[in-house]
Amino acid sequence: MAEAAAGRKTRVGPYELGKTIGEGSFAKVKLARHSRTGDVYAIKVLDRNHVLRHKMIEQIKREISTMKLIKHPNVVQLHEVMASKSKIYMVLEFVDGGELFDKIVNSGRLGEDEARRYFHQLINAVDYCHSRGVYHRDLKPENLLLDLNGSLKVSDFGLSAFSPQTKEDGLLHTACGTPNYVAPEVLADKGYDGMAADVWSCGIILFVLMAGYLPFDDANLMKLYTLICKANVSCPPWFSSGAKKLIKRILDPNPHTRITIAEMLEDEWFKKDYKPPHFEQGEGVSLDDVDAAFNDSEGTS
Incomplete structure (x- = not known):
């Protein structure tokens, strides 16, 4: 999945990347807007070389696959995973009320x-x-x-x-x-x-x-x-x-x-006042994008 610079905006697939809203040791979280629907997401950008260097491919694949299967009203939802030559992008639900x-x-x-x-x-x-x-x-x-x-x-x-x-x-x-x-x-x-x-x-x-x-x-x-x-x-x-x-x-x-x-x-x-969670179990979650995001990096160093 190639990154394309549209004017000043960076695009990843259908998403237009905006400002950085969070930063970790080898990942950044950016605000993003879906160009067709206008919906806002948070995209976690992982450095692919870091992932390879630390032999984390299988681990991250497993974590991301599990995350896609977790659909709960009190857990931030992972929507899809994409990749470019140097980055892995995780498209997450954007939660707008702060920490x-x-x-x-x-x-x-x-x-x-x-x-x-x-x-x-x-x-x-x-x-x-x-x-x-x-x-x-x-x-x-x-x-x-x-x-x-x-x-x-x-x-x-x-x-x-x-x-x-x-x-x-x-x-x-x-x-x-x-x-x-x-x-x-x-x-x-x-x-x-x-x-x-x-x-x-x-x-x-x-x-x-x-x-x-x-x-x-x-x-x-x-x-x-x-x-x-x-x-x-x-x-x-x-x-x-x-x-x-x-x-x-x-x-x-x-x-x-x-x-x-x-x-x-x-x-x-x-x-006291406890309400058990009510939500529908997610069905038919596809993990194809998870495999695709990592496939061309398997076996490379």
Whole structure:
């Protein structure tokens, strides 16, 4: 798929690329408009040479294929994948309400009912993706977007884990993620269960939403790791007893005794005003574009 410069605008297939709205270590996210429909998308641009150099082709193909199959109202939708000689383009749903993180920065903290509503949506998304064998591993407020109706959308689901994943023991072995949100077992580097690690990160997010600050924080990384591994959570006085109890069960440093999502759905505090997600399962998703985007790069160095 060739890139064509139309005047000042760069085009990728039917999409006209606009300004950069996000940047990672080897990817940029650009705003894009479909030239025929006028619909707005976010296009993630990956550097193909970087992908090849780090032998990430199979990994990324698998992640992207999984992402295409994930259709959930609280997960940013991947529409299609294209490629040029030097780039891989992932066309994503554009979510226009900003980051949940900005809401915390602007409000200081959220009320318990509002925090719980976002937490419900987060857990629904995480639970669904886990059922598809996808673990996020970098859950934090910056990866939680809001649409204009105030619905939460998890971004980068399954696309944050680019390195070789499960080893022979069935555990993940890559310490990734933002330190403050990372589970103790991830830091211990002895292998970890992606489900339990994601649940821990969700607990940190819930705490931050209601407190307006992090439960474990220190400028010194080693001190921060010690705080996380001890997991002595001190909840502020305005947390209800139900919220405190649930947060303590989520921020359990032992992943084997940590609350699971199934158990969370039975928790009294969590169950208040809970609405199970209603959505249609996607049918007939084509993965041809995923294969096509990578085919001419197979075997090249």
